[in-house]
Amino acid sequence: MADTVLDIRNLRVTFTGGAKHVRAVDGVDLAVAPGEVVALLGESGSGKSVTLRSVLRLHPEAKTRIAGSIVAAGVDVMALTGAALADFRGKTVSMIFQEPMLALDPVYSLGQQITESIRKHEPAVSAEAARRRAFELFEQVRIPSPERRLDAYPHEMSGGMRQRAMIALALACNPKVLLADEPTTALDATVQVQILLLLRELQRNLNLSMIFVTHDIGVGVEVADRIAVMYAGRIVEIGAVRDVIRTPRHPYTIGLLSTRAQGGRLSGNRLTTISGSPPDLANLPPGCAFAPRCASASAACREAAPAPVDLGAGHVVRCIHTAITA
């Protein structure tokens, strides 16, 4: 793709800290266009957050082996070291965390944390100017009485307000790409919707590119242009939201959607589930990782990892049985 702001190619992340090496991400390719939102969908341990954090190289280097290429806004992320990496983080690409209570420093006021970020990346900005910008950011994320809230500490705010402050912090240095790591998971349902709408609005107004990690299909559909479904460290299906939701072609995606769309909605029916459990990432089978749980699996599925099949219009599926699933 010519017009990409973030290009991840063949990303492999292995955690080497434990007794066994855990292959958390196993060959992820993902390109995000300017102003595009991609939802990374998957269950716990599918590698979606690991993929996201790799873009900022946030994994502890001593215990992680990371391979492949990541290019963000023309910057080769994998080649960055030391000060250059610190300059890149939060400036070109910034991140919103799942739990703002844990991801914000408890003993610094929110205003201090935002101005610190601004002045780190733009040393020429004076303390007053930085505070003015923090104030404007708080207005932008619609925090009521922003002047007073700038001096508040994280524990003094509600969950929704904290997440708004977290978004303000992420936007402080006008990044090109925003990484959102389940930003609404820790919130109440009503607050979730407000935060989603706010994120969507800010993303459109600022023409941000965004990767939005979630395990909630509904949230993914709400915010994203494209959906990428991850399973056991690979993207098994990717495509425009309507293609993936209306005509899913990977058995895993089909299973995921059926747990929600049919079985879940009709009262009196048993909830449909995908039988079995996700594979052990320290001990992956050689073929398709979903094969042990897949109804259509054949001998060929267990021998080699399926190659991506392009179904047109950017709808790509890693399954050799797309003819059956159609």
Next chain:
Amino acid sequence: MILYATKRVLLTLPIMLGVTIVCFALVHLAPGDPLISVLPPDASQSIKEQMMALYGFDRPYHEQFLRWLWRVLQGDIGTSIRTGRPVSTEISKAVGNTLMLAALATCIGFLLGTLFGFVAGYFRDTWIDKTASALSVFGVSVPHYWLGMVLVIVFAATLGWLPPTGAGPGGSEDWKWDWVHFKYLILPAVTMSVIPMGIIARTVRALVAEILSQEFVVGLRAKGLSEVGIFGHVVKNAAPTALAVMGIQLGYLLGGSILIETVFAWPGTGLLLNDAIFQRDLPLLQGTILVLAMFFVVLNLAVDVMQTMLDPRIQRA
């Protein structure tokens, strides 16, 4: 903030009253005749009674206590039975000497303790951590009077680099800030610094390791802070707890150590207490304990107030 500080100061008043009661009771409940050191063993009963009446020891305890408290409130904490000098004079000299010792021990102990703690916390589970941790365990567990004697054997008796005991060639009365006198301070201060060093190192290591494992450190990294910038955040997060521990340790140091001051014959509050106990010098003992206890109360007050300034999560009102 000011409201909190005022409230906290007022709260110390009942504590101080409690301290005076305990202090008085302890001394008077202890066995032993307070006049044993001033009267000859064959003194007649009438002389004994006369002396008891002179010092007020013949009155009921509550009356003795109230009289003593009244005088204390007026700033008079009594006269030493043994020397006949005011207790306050004796204590202020000893406090000065102990402060000197404590100040140096504090510098050594807090600096090294914090340093070891941070290094161990940052390089957790490496050989650096293990070395630093081993040193701090040694510091906490070694009996310091024994360490003092070993240091004397090595550096004074064998190597002859430093003097073994005392507070200067001319005694504590003519202390000067020069190398000749300062040499006398080194061994006791090093010995004294070992325990707070160990305790602070262990506390800081645990704090730093815990803070570094928190999500907000990843958050700071994600917003582009350098490791130096993150270090600043770690320090501020560790400060309230570390400070509380340091406050308590400082209290112990200021109180002087009976054992260390006795080993090194350092004329501080510890040695004073030791002498007062052995000579049943009740006014001196009472006065010294009272002054040291007040040190603790005031120090804890200072630490409390400082903590609220550093950690916004501690209730301010």
